[in-house]
Amino acid sequence: MLLITCPWCGPRDEIEFTCGGEAHRARPQDPAATDDAAFADFLFMRTNPKGLQRERWCHSQGCRRWFNLERSTITHEITRIYKMGEQPEASADATSPARQGGQP
Amino acid sequence: MACFSAMAGFEGKRSMTRYSALSLLKNAFSHHEAWAPAWRKAEPRDSYDVVIIGGGGHGLATAYYLAKVHGITNVAVLERGPIGLGNTGRNTTIVRSNYLWDESAALYEKALSLWEGLSQDLNYNTMFSQRGVLNLAHNHGDVLEAQRRVHALRLNGIDSEYLSRDEVKAFCPIIDIRPDVRYPVWGGTLQRRGGSARHDAVAWGFARAASERGVDICERCEVQGIRREGGKVVGVETSKGYIKAGKVGIVTAGHSGVVAAMADIRLPVESHPLQALVSEPVKPIIDCVVMSNAVHVYVSQSDKGELVIGAGVDAYTSYAQRGSFHVIEHQMGALLELFPIFSRMRMLRQWGGIVDVTPDASPIIGKTPVDNLFINCGWGTGGFKATPGSGWVFAHTLATGQPHAINAPFALSRFETGKLIDEHGAAAVAH
Numbered sequence: 001m002l003l004i005t006c007p008w009c010g011p012r013d014e015i016e017f018t019c020g021g022e023a024h025r026a027r028p029q030d031p032a033a034t035d036d037a038a039f040a041d042f043l044f045m046r047t048n049p050k051g052l053q054r055e056r057w058c059h060s061q062g063c064r065r066w067f068n069l070e071r072s073t074i075t076h077e078i079t080r081i082y083k084m085g086e087q088p089e090a091s092a093d094a095t096s097p098a099r100q101g102g103q104p
Numbered sequence: 105m106a107c108f109s110a111m112a113g114f115e116g117k118r119s120m121t122r123y124s125a126l127s128l129l130k131n132a133f134s135h136h137e138a139w140a141p142a143w144r145k146a147e148p149r150d151s152y153d154v155v156i157i158g159g160g161g162h163g164l165a166t167a168y169y170l171a172k173v174h175g176i177t178n179v180a181v182l183e184r185g186p187i188g189l190g191n192t193g194r195n196t197t198i199v200r201s202n203y204l205w206d207e208s209a210a211l212y213e214k215a216l217s218l219w220e221g222l223s224q225d226l227n228y229n230t231m232f233s234q235r236g237v238l239n240l241a242h243n244h245g246d247v248l249e250a251q252r253r254v255h256a257l258r259l260n261g262i263d264s265e266y267l268s269r270d271e272v273k274a275f276c277p278i279i280d281i282r283p284d285v286r287y288p289v290w291g292g293t294l295q296r297r298g299g300s301a302r303h304d305a306v307a308w309g310f311a312r313a314a315s316e317r318g319v320d321i322c323e324r325c326e327v328q329g330i331r332r333e334g335g336k337v338v339g340v341e342t343s344k345g346y347i348k349a350g351k352v353g354i355v356t357a358g359h360s361g362v363v364a365a366m367a368d369i370r371l372p373v374e375s376h377p378l379q380a381l382v383s384e385p386v387k388p389i390i391d392c393v394v395m396s397n398a399v400h401v402y403v404s405q406s407d408k409g410e411l412v413i414g415a416g417v418d419a420y421t422s423y424a425q426r427g428s429f430h431v432i433e434h435q436m437g438a439l440l441e442l443f444p445i446f447s448r449m450r451m452l453r454q455w456g457g458i459v460d461v462t463p464d465a466s467p468i469i470g471k472t473p474v475d476n477l478f479i480n481c482g483w484g485t486g487g488f489k490a491t492p493g494s495g496w497v498f499a500h501t502l503a504t505g506q507p508h509a510i511n512a513p514f515a516l517s518r519f520e521t522g523k524l525i526d527e528h529g530a531a532a533v534a535h
Binding site: 001018021047053076 | 359361362370371372373374375419420421422423424428429430463519520521522
């Protein structure tokens with residue numbers, strides 16, 4: 001069971017939140033000009049790291065706002081929480097930092 | 105690093121005891137203390153024709169069918185821990201083939217047809233019991249979907265029938281069919297050939313039968329790297345040294361992404377915890393498998409008497425083999441909705457496994473962008489039922505270098521072409 005600190009509402013139980021999966025996946029700016037392989041990579045492929053992962057979460061039963069967090073997929077420890085649009089530096093031991101240039 | 109001395113005695117000869125009433129009697133005289141080990145504890149050799157990464161049911165079945173069907177016995181199964189302790193030993197042991205789409209129906213029906221002769225084929229009792237799998241419908245939409253699926257299955261030659269509410273009650277009398285509950289039962293579909301099997305026995309039986317045919321099952325041998333030369337796989341780096349391989353098959357379920365990344369392959373897979381639990385053992389109370397999509401519960405009773413109850417996946421990804429408590433709480437609520445009779449039953453233990461979920465809830469079985477490297481993953485929450493079929497088609501793929509007609513639609517490339525096999529919600533139960 002996770003205790004997640006919403007950037008606006010403070011620490012709340014996991015059941016108030018919706019997990020939106022891997023963060024910082026940017027939709028190709030011009031889908032029509034993007035080839036199938038690149039679009040498939042955006043749409044379906046996942047880094048799925050064993051270690052720290054940046055994720056999108058939504059406080060769906062609270063303020064209903066989206067934010068990002070960094071969480072270990074081994075221990076479930078949440079190491080960082082930050083708002084949409086922010087792009088903090090990767091942790092030293094991050095196995096899968098956000099891809100550079102991505103949008104929230 | 106080679107261990108030829110330990111191996112040589114086993115090459116090409118059958119050393120295992122054949123299990124029979126006679127061997128049981130014979131061993132009774134020695135108080136069952138002289139049984140030979142079911143499979144050889146092999147140390148890896150320098151080189152193999154085929155190396156299979158992952159010693160779960162699917163990997164072991166692949167090795168077995170490589171040896172049996174294709175005559176390829178210079179095979180190693182490399183397992184990080186002891187065999188069968190991952191998802192093979194953590195699932196809820198349900199076997200069925202009532203999948204909607206033609207591609208899935210062919211794959212899971214192949215598996216079910218192999219299950220039906222598996223104990224005899226392996227000379228190992230997998231305790232496969234065709235007790236019937238009942239999928240409940242709780243509303244008008246469920247009923248339409250269920251009836252459509254029954255017809256689709258029949259067109260594919262798979263047994264399936266639709267049961268009315270009263271027929272559901274007659275088939276499984278302890279289900280609460282009162283109309284005034286939150287999710288009343290409206291009917292259901294029944295696959296009588298479905299049922300359950302003993303999950304550990306499946307791993308052990310395949311290991312024993314593969315080992316008997318010359319396959320090396322190397323436990324506590326962790327793959328740490330995949331060596332490539334010119335876009336072609338040539339071997340694997342392991343905790344017990346480098347092993348040269350003609351072909352390599354990745355069959356590592358929840359860790360598929362981790363292993364595929366060793367060859368710089370990205371997969372459309374997320375690893376989620378899937379939890380299950382068992383109750384205290386009680387006298388026989390439910391003699392079939394019951395699944396419900398709407399309240400999301402699936403339950404059967406083991407031969408020991410424990411109720412075996414499956415939960416849903418946690419929403420977040422994890423490699424921790426545990427999930428959140430609220431998922432279990434929801435599970436118990438769903439169980440009691442259908443079976444008020446269980447309200448005072450105590451749960452004995454709970455656990456989690458790591459399942460590799462794909463966007464279309466269908467597996468990936470076939471080639472990778474790296475030559476001679478093949479992958480069998482993405483079984484998500486429903487891989488156990490497919491164990492023999494998965495091994496059978498993957499053995500064909502490894503032996504011939506090409507997918508069998510059954511697994512051709514399950515190629516990794518479908519995520520690029522868009523030809524998905526969307527079993528989310530279509531496969532009788534939500535994934």
